Amino acid sequence: MSNERELDGIFPRALSFLRSKFSPMTVFWLLIVSILVLPIILFLAVAFTPKLLDQGPQWFTFSSFKAAADPYFLRAIWHSFLLGVISAIAATAIALGVAWIVLRTSASSRKIWNLSIFALLLAPSYLIALGWERIFERAGVLNIVGIDLPQVRDLLYGPVGIGAILTFKGIPFAYLVISNAMRGLGEEFEQAVRVHGGSKIQAFKMMATLLLPALWSGVAIVFAESISDFGVASQLASPGRFSVATFTLYRSVMSIPVSFPLCAAISIILLALVVLALLAQAKALRGRSFRVLSGRTRPITRRELSRLSSLGANSAIYGLLFITLGIPVFGAISASMIQGLGTVISNYQFNFDNYIRVIQSPLLRAPLLFSAEAALITASVAVVLAAVSSKMLVSTKNGAGKKLLDFFLLAAVGLPGIVFAIGYIFAYNLPIAQRYGFHLYGTVALLVLAYIATALPSTTRSLVGNMNQFQESLSEACRVHGFSAIKTWIAVVLPLISRPLLAAWCLTYCGTLLELPVSQILYPPGRAPLAVGIDRALGNYDFGGGTAMEVFAIISALMVVALAFSLYEYLAPTGWKQLGKAR
Amino acid sequence: AHAADALQLYAALDYSTDVAAAFTAKTGIPVNLTALSTGPLLAKMTAEKNNPQWGVYWADGAEPCAALDLDKQLLHYKSKGAHLNAIGVQLAPKTMAYQVPGFTEMVGVVYNSSKVRKPTSWDDLASADFKGQVGMNNPSISGPTYPFLAGFMQQLGGIDAMKAYILKMKGNGMRVFDKNSKTMAALTTGVINVGLVQSSSGITTVNIYKNKPVTGVTPAITFLSKTTVLPSCLAIDGRASVFQQDAAKKFADFVMTTDAVAIMTKSNFGDSLFWPTLVGRNPAPGTSTMPSIASGIVQFVDPYKYASIQGEIQDWFTKNIA
Amino acid sequence: MKSGHAIRIESVRKNYGALAALDGLSLNIKAGEFTVLLGPSGSGKSTLIRSLAGIEKLDSGSIFFGDREVNRGPLNVAPEKRDLAMVFQDYALWPHLSALENVGYAMKRRKLSPDDSLKKVRAALSRVGLASKEANYPHQLSGGEQQRVALARAIVADPALLLFDEPLSNLDADLRERLRIEISTLTREIGASALYITHDQSEAFALADQIGVINHGVIEQIDSPEIIYEKPATRFVATFTGTAGIFKGTVKSISAKRCVISLGKDSLTARHTVPLEVGQEVDLLVRPAATSFTQNDNEPISSTIIDIAYRGRGYEHAIETKYGSLTGVFDTISHSRGQKMEVSIDPDKCIAFPRQLPDLTK
């Protein structure tokens, strides 16, 4: 928008040059640089120049790369990469299928899915992993009912188990992205396939191809989430001796003495792989257009499934829900409703003691409110920034800026949160910043900025699939009829992405409410966010209490999501809502 | 820099909240508490190194303090008026780099007595009887676990002997979990039947199941020879502002009082289950009796000696054991 | 050469809320026949053609391809099992495929070797004059070029039924003429049946074996072009196929083929295609070609020129008479505004219909 230079005689031109320097885009870039680029760069710089941030004696060195090139680390990085790729592709493929069933067919299970999706998003990976463990562990549920599956157990504690859980965890992200885009895709392109002799399957393939930008976004998000996931890795990877990069990163951050240079070097290698993924994406989409949404877009008709296919579709959805939601719920129940350390051995007793205790405890209320407030602000700001960033990512114009943004957005997710948070300390705890009265470090503001930066990548990607869809003539028509770029945005783009924006908002809210690594490192003294409290409870043998808090947080988040969607249903103009609605 | 009128307390202990509140109540000095577990806490401090934000660091384990001291980051101070008992005297560093208000033991051997017999020695644990039954913490993640390895080095006479023993355990099917709580969870869910954890964690587990018995899960704790003493350490930032240092000194003084220890041992849970180093203070009621020093089971390790090789040992552990 | 589908459409109905887009419409197309649908905007043409394609669900009625019932109410045989192709009104080009790929995709159904397939695809693109644009993506094509890709995609695979929804609307006259001939040749060559929607009467007349005139979701008349023009079955058909104006009058006398209509003082001889009675009030529809400033069988009517428009081959005049105004009165020379002229009306080219009450239901 800002790069649209305006011409209005010579004088005003000089003026507009000035104006372009202080355009909203300048603010946007300033913000991106300060919350995303600077922390990442500073953190990575430590690999070469530890002395810069007092992390070692050398001003310039490659020694940390030598350390990072250790086969053990390389293997871990490679594992992470493979896991990331596999879980990303698997999650995206499953999500595509689910989105198709939910949005394009009359399968009755679709309503339940729509309700569950955010619960899925909220399920912390440790609960998912815990649920699985509770079932398969020695003396787990299966064992108690007399089934012993040591092989399955071994699988669970290895790449297969981690991969599977990362996939399940990735599905809701991928689903949000894909379903958003699918809503913007009318039926005409599939009809054209079938009219020209293509089968249902070919029509499905055509639909999938037209969703490619969204599919790639889905892959990118899940990939990045997977390689930076710590919950699953720590629950399952370590005992199984299957090393992954986050774990090694975490280890080098947590070990004493801490070695940030090494950690940065590993991160750089990891990011090199991310760049590969990015290049693959660019190559796959180059030159092609996916602008499918216009005034002529035809609403889709839900496919009436035969009884058999309906059964198939429903069992697929229910099965998936059972696995992705049922198991963590089981994990949560087993952890929070059973006294002791949450075991299912024989004469356990369920009770709500933990819930009663937690709900009365001041340790829940204040942090929950604090986190909710922070999540609210984060989600609202992140969504605005994400809308701008995603617009930029799909624009055909600004080359360098776009690539930079693309990279840093992926880097921010590719780096585990804790590492990212350390970057924040490097950037905002600089003595010189403080000398100039720039007291951001240790404030709620900085924490929220870091939350925003953490959320921005996923939020942005979740919109990319949609931003790619509008035919340019929709905005052009608005400009031509007398509206400025900003008004055009509000009048045309905003309504068309209103639903995706809402979903992105909810996604961010949910993600931020229980965010742990950044919260830990950056929370202002004395104001611990909820996740930190939960982590401490879990760390202090209070599994029951911790999980109960977690459950309360999840329920509160679901209520916020439900509220947000109901408000949308009531307040949004009809035209906004009917986009992507089936006939 | 910010909140210059409050003491910046970085603590990894449950009871720090209560202690801080009592301190403020007593002295009127507000406390800004950053409560995290040891790992993130130290990571944060390291990242902040070129512009330190903490006034007081307080956590279990002396090695981090020793490392900080070796890096000349600490203010040496001896709290006024503290009446140390014998162990307290022994644990207090000659350098005065930090205060030790109490200690736990590393490790308590928690075993499920419904499933396995009581182990009698480290060699016993490596025997066929305990094949596949034992679990320990990962020293890279769990702060207090490194001193456990350091204890082996001291007891067995060197790094290689320690490595040999750990490898033997691993050959005997020993599993590694993140930290105390995870190891204990594994024990109570039957994944393992012997867990090597910090004594406070082990005792907590034992107590929980004593109060609410569950068939098939009857954790009990024992201490093998040797068991390493794990001091709780409180250090003051040598580069902090005058105000911080003053407040920190007052805080150190306060922690080393019996009043403070009373607060710390009020709970019957987790970190509170430690043994005070002050004369006349008893541990929390749930705490089992400490193995006596005289029995020869307990040993002390020199944190300054072992702090320097911590990275190397952890690296080895990650690559070969975890 | 295979044979095209014979098509029977039986009282199909499609409602959008209160609006009947198809209102019990019936229509037959013989195998290999070229049918053109003419009708005003919003009359249900696209709805009908889309129903034939199997992508629109009917509310009731049936469609048969030969003996095979392909639509029965909302039940559909899948589009891909109908062996047809279609030019969509809005093209529906796949945006991520180049022109070549768009056309090539539609060729897949024929399962030819890649070489043969490519050859046919290239041939189709040349046919529509886009050989040089095969690598362009739809967004890199002009509107007319996009439409031609859609056309090439439809004709490339020689289906048994070709559906065209205004396939040439965005093309210039020259190209339209050329492609019209291509379409006509091609469908006859491959023996396909065709249903063709257009707004262009000359296109309709040039292409059609039969023309169906559709209005408010029903076929008002289906006949050969000549009959549609010469013997419009309804007033609507007559108006829609071209009128210079309508005079109100009463029937003075009737013979087998002609009738005399009195308009105040003057009277005009005219044709009629529906039964009339003497004394009946009628609307007299005057075709543009009926009017001229030269003499013929009817007594000339005095008029004043009110507007002149240049038309290349000559001038069209709008004139005012005592009985109403007429447009499109052609002469090779122009007459100036305000000039009084006698206008003659060819009896063969004006048709009397019983006066219609304004239809309040629609």
Add this chain to the structure above:
Amino acid sequence: MKSGHAIRIESVRKNYGALAALDGLSLNIKAGEFTVLLGPSGSGKSTLIRSLAGIEKLDSGSIFFGDREVNRGPLNVAPEKRDLAMVFQDYALWPHLSALENVGYAMKRRKLSPDDSLKKVRAALSRVGLASKEANYPHQLSGGEQQRVALARAIVADPALLLFDEPLSNLDADLRERLRIEISTLTREIGASALYITHDQSEAFALADQIGVINHGVIEQIDSPEIIYEKPATRFVATFTGTAGIFKGTVKSISAKRCVISLGKDSLTARHTVPLEVGQEVDLLVRPAATSFTQNDNEPISSTIIDIAYRGRGYEHAIETKYGSLTGVFDTISHSRGQKMEVSIDPDKCIAFPRQLPDLTK
């Protein structure tokens, strides 16, 4: 009444890779003038109109609205600062707004009271015959209805410049005629300048103060409709505005206005608009209106009927002569295929141009 923009387009250039969509094109439009652009598909019409709207970046050249430079190379005054409106070739209706809202949104720029605004919006919708569809969303409208919403949206707010990119292409003849008049009246009423793209010659002739014929990104001729038709400046203009066929011949003699062209044995008198020399090889472009089966100044040429097409008002014949074939030979009665006929060619309606070598560069 405000005054429309006077527009000066100065050698604008727009390349897509190797292709010059606008190839140094220049064009002037006086304030309040109605200019129609005619040109083949892909000739750069939309590119030009979009550049005027400020939504396409030029590579070089300038556009002035009055004295204000609105485009200089790739620098643009923002579209919203140009006080114009446009019918997009692909309509570009906003899918989330109903017909009423689509038109209403474009009305907002005028900042009227809601009541006045609504009144004007409703009026615009009735004007295009969509009063009853105001609540429909674009996808609930037929193709032609969508196009009419786009039209209503463009005309509702009385801008100083109206840009029409084939605004009536999807409408039936009747409606097209009616709307053409509306457009013409309206633009003159509000005094707006207009640039109008169409493929329909009669539309062009009916609407235009001046017609620009564009080809390969340049204006080949810009003149009043009469001059374009009577005195085409280039062979392309002549062909594009209608030919029945082209004969090859040599110039036999030249007078002031006419020339005699020999075609083998026969010779034909013709007009010429560019200088010719005796003995020069020429292409003789024959307008459809030039041909008839009745006598005129030129000696008739013998021919054979090869095809007949019904055209409502009569029949058009394709004929074969010794010198080439001619289409569109009109007669009110039809002659059967194979029949030998003498065809006369009106000297005023055939034009000789120097023989053009096939242009290999394009």
